[in-house]
Every structure is written in structure tokens, then in C-alpha cells.
Amino acid sequence: MPKLFKDNPWFFTIFALFLLGGIPLLFANQGTLLIQLNDHRSSWADFFFRWFTKVGEGYGYLAVFLILFVYKRRAAWGIPLLGVAVSLVAWLGKTLFHHPRPYRYFEQQGLLAQLHLIPGIEMHKGLTSFPSGHTMAAFALFSFFAFCFPRKPWLSITCFCIASLVGLSRMYLVQHFFEDVYLGAILGVGLGILAYYVLNQIEQKILARV
Template sequence: MPKLFKDNPWFFVAFALFLLGGIPFLAADQGTLLIQVNDHRSPGADLFFRWFTKVGEGYGYLVVFLGLFIYKRRAAWGVPLLGIAVSLVAWVGKTLFQHPRPYLYFEQQGLLAQLELIPGVKINKGLTSFPSGHTMAAFALFSFLAFCFPRKPWLSISCFCVALLVGFSRMYLVQHFFKDVYLGAFLGLGLGMLAYYILNQLEQKLLVKV
């Protein structure tokens, strides 16, 4: 694990800044923060985030899998492993916590009229807000991708920014609160590190046998 930090300082520094910078937002009222994001919408951003959020779904995983299959075939098999792990952890978390989605939260508070929803976006309304599965999936996938190509600052920062934008998209689309995104990012990075570690250990054992 120490080598992982040493080889990918840019990603971990960016993530640490996100964690530290996000602490004040965790203390803020979750509904007020989401309304502030909702108040700064624009047609261009509506279109961008509506589609970009799909990077945290199977589409993003397929693209990364194919790319790794071409350039690092063994590493590519870590992608479906991540997909399974993310799905399992997200399901356990949502089942355990059962926090209301923003739509349900504002409906229960009688404040639904304060939200302006984006046309064409299907809004989740149940008790599945915490943590954000899309954010977890994005951070797991793109931290893993950054780790597969160590000592490349531009790639590390790019991977972090993509994952962070997916997380922000979940708030922008009124699907999650900041706390959901924050924990999703933390869990996602943990899964990305674990998948890379397991894959690296398997590769080393294969090399020893050869």
C-alpha cells in the first residue's frame, strides 16, 4: 500500500483536499445546500450533467474495460470485479441506512415547490439516498484506472476530476445530498485501492510461478 501512495501522489492529494474541503458542507443543512446548487442551473449544464452522470454507470465501466483490455489486459479484469463490489456495497449501505432521497425529503418537509427538476430526468424518490452509488462507482473505477498507470500526474488529476464531476452531477440532478456523495467517494476510493491491491498480488504470484 505505501507504494500505491508513492506512485499516485496527485490523486491522493486531490482526494485529501476534497475530503478536507467537504467537512464544512457536511455540517451545513443538506436541504439548503441542494437548493443552492439547484438555483444555479443553466440549460448547458442541464444537458451536460444529464448525460455525464452516466459515466458512473455501466457505460463508463464498459469504456474503461475496453481501454484497459487493449493496453493492460490483465488489469482490465479488475473492472468487472469493481462493478460487482460497488453494487454489493451500495446495496448494503442503502438497505442499512434507508435515508430519503432529496425528492422524498423535500416532499415530507412540504418544500417540494422550491426544487426545479430537469425535464427528462427520472427522479428517484425512495429511501435509497445514502450513499451515492454513482459516486462510489465513479471513484472506484477512475481511482483504479489512475493506479493502473502510475506516476502520470495529468492522468491522475483527470481521473479525479471525472469522478468528482459524476459526484456533483448527482446533486445537480437532485438525486443525492452532499453527504451521500461524500461517503460514496470515500467508499469508492477504498474499493479502487482494494481491487488494485488484489490484482497486483495476483500478478506477482503469477510472475513467481513463471
């Protein structure tokens, strides 16, 4: 495990800065944060985030799997493992916490009129806000991808930015609060580390038998 951190200093340094910088936002009013973000909407951002959020769905899994299948075939089989793990952890978290989605929260607070929703986006209204599954999936996928190509600062930074934009998209689209995204990122990186470690252990055992 120490080798993983040593081989990917840029990713873990940026992630640590994200975690530290996000702490004050956890103590801020989550509804106010979303309203402030919502006030800065633009047509180009509406279009961008509406489609970029899909990176945290099956499209992202497929893209990363195909890239790894071409360049690091054995590592590609970690993607199905991540898919199962992310789905399970997201389901457990949402079932355990039962936090209301932003739409439901603002509706209960009588503040729904303050939101400017994006046409064509299906608004989730249940008690499934915490944590953000899209964010978890993105951070799991792209942390794992970065780990598969160690000592490449530009790739680590790119992977972190992609995952972060998915998290931001969930807030921009008024589907999650910052706390949902924050925990989703932590869980996602944790699952990325776990998947990489498990795959590495399996690979070492296979090579030992050859």
C-alpha cells in the same frame, strides 16, 4: 500499499484536499445546499450533467474496461471485480441507512415547489439515498484507472475530475445530498485501492510460478 500512495501522489493529495474541504459542508443543512445548487441551473449544465452522470453507470465500466484491455490487459479484469464490489457495498449501505432521497425529503418538508427539476430525469423517491452508488462507481473506476498508470500527474488529475463531476451531477440532478456523494467518494476510492491490491497480488503469484 505504501508504494501505491508513493506512485500516485497527485491523486491522493487532491483527494485528501477534497475530503478536508468537504467536512464543513457535512455540517451544513443538506437540503439548503441542494436548493442553492438548484438555483444556479442553466440549460447547458442541464444537458451536460444529464448525460455525464451515466459515466457512473455501465457505460463507464465498459469504457474503462476497453481502454485497459488495449493497454493493460491484465488490469482490465479488475473492472468486473469492481462492478460486483460497488454493487454489493452500495446495496448494503442503502439497506442499512435507509436515508430518504432528496425528492422524498423535500416532499415531506413541503419544499418541493422550490426545486426546478430537469425534464426527462426520473426522480428516485425511496429510502436509497445514502451512499451515492453512481459516485462510488465513478471514484472506484477512475481511482483504479489512475493507479494502473502511476506517476502521470495529468492522468491522476483528469481521473479525479471525472469522478468528481459524476458526484456533482448526482446533486445537480437532485438525486443525492452532499453527504451521500462524500461517503460514496470515500468508499469508491477504498474499493479502487482494494481491487488494485488484490489484482496486484494475483499477478505477482502468477509471475512467481512462471
